[in-house]
Amino acid sequence: MPPTDTTPAVPAPEDDVPGVPLAKGAADPLPHGEAPGIRFEKVVKRFGGNVVLRELDFTVAPGERVTLIGPSGSGKTTILRLLMTLERVDGGIIRVGERPLSHMERGGRLVPANERHLHEMRKQIGMVFQQFNLFPNMNVLRNLTEGPVHVLGLSRDEAVERARGLLDMVGLADKIEAHPSQLSGGQQQRVAIARALAMRPKVLLLDEVTSALDPELVVGVQDLLRDIARQSDLTLLCVTHEMRFARDISDRVLMFDQGQIVEEGPPDQIFGEPRERRTRDFLQAVLAS
Amino acid sequence: MSEVLDSHPQLLQGAWITVQITVLGAVLALVLALAFGVAGAARAVWMRAVNRLYVEFFRGAAALVLMYWLFYSLPLVGLRFTPMAAAVLALGLNYGAYGAEVVRGSINAVPKAQYEAAVALNLRPAQRMRRVILPQAVALMLPPFGNLLIELMKATAVVSLVTIADLTFRAQQIQANTGETAATYALVLVVYFVIAQVLQRLVRLLEHRTERMLGRRPRRGALREVPAPAGGAPR
Numbered sequence: 405m406p407p408t409d410t411t412p413a414v415p416a417p418e419d420d421v422p423g424v425p426l427a428k429g430a431a432d433p434l435p436h437g438e439a440p441g442i443r444f445e446k447v448v449k450r451f452g453g454n455v456v457l458r459e460l461d462f463t464v465a466p467g468e469r470v471t472l473i474g475p476s477g478s479g480k481t482t483i484l485r486l487l488m489t490l491e492r493v494d495g496g497i498i499r500v501g502e503r504p505l506s507h508m509e510r511g512g513r514l515v516p517a518n519e520r521h522l523h524e525m526r527k528q529i530g531m532v533f534q535q536f537n538l539f540p541n542m543n544v545l546r547n548l549t550e551g552p553v554h555v556l557g558l559s560r561d562e563a564v565e566r567a568r569g570l571l572d573m574v575g576l577a578d579k580i581e582a583h584p585s586q587l588s589g590g591q592q593q594r595v596a597i598a599r600a601l602a603m604r605p606k607v608l609l610l611d612e613v614t615s616a617l618d619p620e621l622v623v624g625v626q627d628l629l630r631d632i633a634r635q636s637d638l639t640l641l642c643v644t645h646e647m648r649f650a651r652d653i654s655d656r657v658l659m660f661d662q663g664q665i666v667e668e669g670p671p672d673q674i675f676g677e678p679r680e681r682r683t684r685d686f687l688q689a690v691l692a693s
Numbered sequence: 694m695s696e697v698l699d700s701h702p703q704l705l706q707g708a709w710i711t712v713q714i715t716v717l718g719a720v721l722a723l724v725l726a727l728a729f730g731v732a733g734a735a736r737a738v739w740m741r742a743v744n745r746l747y748v749e750f751f752r753g754a755a756a757l758v759l760m761y762w763l764f765y766s767l768p769l770v771g772l773r774f775t776p777m778a779a780a781v782l783a784l785g786l787n788y789g790a791y792g793a794e795v796v797r798g799s800i801n802a803v804p805k806a807q808y809e810a811a812v813a814l815n816l817r818p819a820q821r822m823r824r825v826i827l828p829q830a831v832a833l834m835l836p837p838f839g840n841l842l843i844e845l846m847k848a849t850a851v852v853s854l855v856t857i858a859d860l861t862f863r864a865q866q867i868q869a870n871t872g873e874t875a876a877t878y879a880l881v882l883v884v885y886f887v888i889a890q891v892l893q894r895l896v897r898l899l900e901h902r903t904e905r906m907l908g909r910r911p912r913r914g915a916l917r918e919v920p921a922p923a924g925g926a927p928r
Contacts, residue, residue: 490813530813538810539811539824540907550824551815583908585908599814
């Protein structure tokens with residue numbers, strides 16, 4: 405469980421919707437163990453002339469679950485993409501654990517990271533995308549075993565066993581041979597979650613994972629993620645427009661606007677008594693929609 | 694007409710040579726297309742430069758002139774090719790350049806989200822290409838490859854000019870022996886057409902297989918459930 409000394413932990417709220425019970429198999433499919441913290445130090449990210457992040461500073465404690473909220477274009481998704489090394493920083497440093505992510509040390513100086521360093525750092529990080537992004541040229545099983553076999557060096561049997569455990573957990577054991585195109589959006593997203601977890605990441609990034617789903621499929625995926633968050637030691641960064649989900653899943657909420665943190669605090673405070681006008685306006689707009 | 698039909702053994706021998714040159718040329722073109730096409734889609738500037746050099750040079754070179762050059766000019770500097778080798782090399786280099794553009798375009802047309810998912814799974818650059826991007830790009834390559842294959846087959850007619858006894862070469866022989874110009878060339882047109890049809894069918898077969906692999910065609914007996922876009926929508 406995440407340490408509670410750095411951040412106020414929120415007791416898990418009771419649901420009126422029962423969560424998907426996680427399979428209690430002999431082997432726990434979830435990643436456990438020391439999760440690293442994350443630190444952004446004066447991070448700058450530009451797209452052309454558009455400055456998305458300007459000297460952004462923030463930290464996430466090991467095992468902490470943080471949700472980023474804010475209007476579109478405020479830089480939330482960019483933060484996740486920087487952490488997944490899908491984008492490069494234009495200034496400042498990102499650290500995961502004690503090591504720099506975007507840079508590496510060479511001759512006592514920090515230089516931009518090469519592919520080898522990025523490969524090393526990515527071992528700790530997994531990401532689930534808004535559009536699932538399953539590989540359409542592979543069935544469900546191979547989507548789950550490709551990384552473990554070819555990146556982690558697991559034997560095929562070990563990878564299959566791990567995949568089975570995870571598919572059991574996400575409630576799709578019977579879809580192991582299915583093709584992504586034969587699955588509903590909700591099922592595809594469950595497979596994508598399982599695929600990310602199959603790499604045993606210590607940091608999990610969730611990028612608007614329910615935004616592309618039909619409304620009736622949203623709850624199931626959210627319940628699954630809630631259970632995963634509660635039962636693992638993952639450091640979790642989540643971008644979402646589902647405020648109820650944000651409230652349930654996070655230890656801390658960061659409200660972003662124009663690449664800056666406008667307000668931060670435990671979910672009860674942010675959603676219950678937001679201090680900043682910008683936060684109040686945003687929440688009103690979201691809840692009204 | 695009957696005289697022309699009587700020469701069918703010669704015609705078939707010629708057709709066989711045409712098929713051989715087509716297949717060998719296509720294999721060479723495919724290898725070159727993949728190698729230089731992947732280079733063209735790479736991030737490294739020097740790899741893209743190598744792609745441009747190859748494509749621009751060999752796409753701009755007429756296959757016939759290239760073949761003459763290999764067969765007649767290179768022996769002057771001590772490099773000797775058999776007519777067959779010169780023909781296959783010329784056609785392979787020429788059509789490999791067209792193919793490289795097809796490969797490059799197809800790789801770039803695979804949704805960027807697929808590349809990102811491969812990065813998120815920590816696949817190495819070569820693994821991303823081989824296991825995720827290329828298999829999906831193949832589906833996009835096949836239809837234009839089908840066109841190029843038939844183009845290549847028809848272009849083999851020029852090899853008669855370096856003394857290879859292909860279909861066109863045999864046609865000229867039969868026409869000279871019988872004097873039946875219209876009948877001879879009508880028959881040869883039909884033979885080219887039949888070869889093209891067979892090649893087209895083979896490519897179609899491959900297209901169907903690839904579509905099944907990508908789940909765009911239900912496997913036999915498979916039930917389709919609530920469909921949803923796989924692989925992420927293009928941005």
